[in-house]
Amino acid sequence: MWLKRQLERGALSLLSGGGRRAPAILIYHRVLPAQDPLFPGEVHREQFERQLCWLKSRFNVLPLLDAVRLAAEGRLPARSACITFDDGYADNADVALPLLQKHGLHASFFIATGFLDGGRMWNDTVIEAVRRAPGEVFDASALGLGRHAIDSWEARRSTIGALIGQLKYLPLEQRLQQVGKVAALSGAELPRDLMMSGAQLRKMHAAGMAIGGHTVNHPILARLPAAEARREIAQGRAALEAALDAPVRAFAYPNGKPGQDYLPEHVAMVREMGFEVAVSTSWGTSRGETDWYQLPRFTPWDQGIGKFGLRLARNMLQPAERV
Numbered sequence: 001m002w003l004k005r006q007l008e009r010g011a012l013s014l015l016s017g018g019g020r021r022a023p024a025i026l027i028y029h030r031v032l033p034a035q036d037p038l039f040p041g042e043v044h045r046e047q048f049e050r051q052l053c054w055l056k057s058r059f060n061v062l063p064l065l066d067a068v069r070l071a072a073e074g075r076l077p078a079r080s081a082c083i084t085f086d087d088g089y090a091d092n093a094d095v096a097l098p099l100l101q102k103h104g105l106h107a108s109f110f111i112a113t114g115f116l117d118g119g120r121m122w123n124d125t126v127i128e129a130v131r132r133a134p135g136e137v138f139d140a141s142a143l144g145l146g147r148h149a150i151d152s153w154e155a156r157r158s159t160i161g162a163l164i165g166q167l168k169y170l171p172l173e174q175r176l177q178q179v180g181k182v183a184a185l186s187g188a189e190l191p192r193d194l195m196m197s198g199a200q201l202r203k204m205h206a207a208g209m210a211i212g213g214h215t216v217n218h219p220i221l222a223r224l225p226a227a228e229a230r231r232e233i234a235q236g237r238a239a240l241e242a243a244l245d246a247p248v249r250a251f252a253y254p255n256g257k258p259g260q261d262y263l264p265e266h267v268a269m270v271r272e273m274g275f276e277v278a279v280s281t282s283w284g285t286s287r288g289e290t291d292w293y294q295l296p297r298f299t300p301w302d303q304g305i306g307k308f309g310l311r312l313a314r315n316m317l318q319p320a321e322r323v
Contacts, residue, residue: 022290023067023080024059025279027297030089031096037153038131038160043300045095051300052103055081063210064108065249068277068292083107084279084297086214086252088115090193093200097207109204110214110252110279113239115195121218122179123164124194130160132188143181172219198243205244212250213237213275220255221262230269237273249276256281258294258323267293267323282321294322 032044043051055061059081062070070076083100085092088111100107115121120128130138136151138159145166148159163182167175183190196204205211215221215232216239224232233251240248251270255261258280270278271293282296 021076022071022292022295023062023064023076023082025064025082025084025295025297026055027279027281027299028083028085028096029087030091031099032091033095038127038157045099048096049099049103052099052105055083056103056105061105063106064212064279065210065276068295071290072292084212084252085109087112087121087218088196088201088214090196090200093196093204097204097209100209101207106209108210108212108250110212110250111196111201111236111240112214112216112218112254113236114216114218116201117195117197118192119195120190120192121195122167122175125179125183125190126163126167127160128190128194129183129186129188130156130163132190133186134188138185140182140185143178143185145178145182169220169223171223172217201240201243205246210250211240211244211246211248212252213240213248214252215254218254221253221266222260226265226269229266233266233269234273237275251275251278253278253280256297258282258321262323264323267291280322284321291322296321 028043028048030042031048032042034046035044036042059079060077061081061083062077064082064084067076067080067082070080083105085096085107088109092109096107112121130150133150133156136149138148138150140163141147145163148162149155150159167178167182170178201211213233213236215236217232219229219232221229221232237248237251253262253266256279262280267278276292277295278293279295279297281299282294283298284296
């Protein structure tokens, strides 16, 4: 324990610079009420609160836009960090928001508008279909997706990974068709309350949280014609601005891997549309001249807070990819 603390302190001491350097940006998706036996590594209420306490004690946790503006002016405080969430899950409002308010912290929430008010993201359809499927084998061979064991939580988790891996980069319409067939194979009633409602979205905004764009349907932008990609970005932003009667200034690329999920043309689109900042899912930190339209983010997953801190520190020392 002493060694871990010393390593953490030493790593963090290397990050004390501020100025024009971009902040450390954490990315979350869900914060569950309790640990999920299917995905025990998914962040839950107790773990999230431990992480918030750790961050608050060691970092200057700032709103993303504030941090970017300060960094652009060369005035970013040392050890600055930002908290972000992607997609728009209902538990962001029900579980994460009260904890953020309890600790006086701010976060930015990037919302895929097509799933508000009863929608469900395609990967969650796969997850919930496999979670609820009866029996010991999930037979998707008729769809060209193979036969998979589901006789344990570990087997179901492996099946979900295999199915999502096969479906993820299909063209949007083909992917949705296949996902619908996967859901039908399970024969189960799937939840329709995973994503935020419009009321929850407005609640987040009224609480002072930042709301950012994340397209409408969460497509892989690199797989779309340029005009369609532009529409996804613009229409998602327009829907949020109409719902909130407020400008949306930040954007998160869906999936967010540079060169794979988005390309230089999409960075140019976001800049031309007047967004102030955009974030990817590339790990590491910016080196040299910061690209405010490709800020990297770190995904925390460690259950132990010591490992979480060390991984965050190590992440901040490696250069991020960008297109």
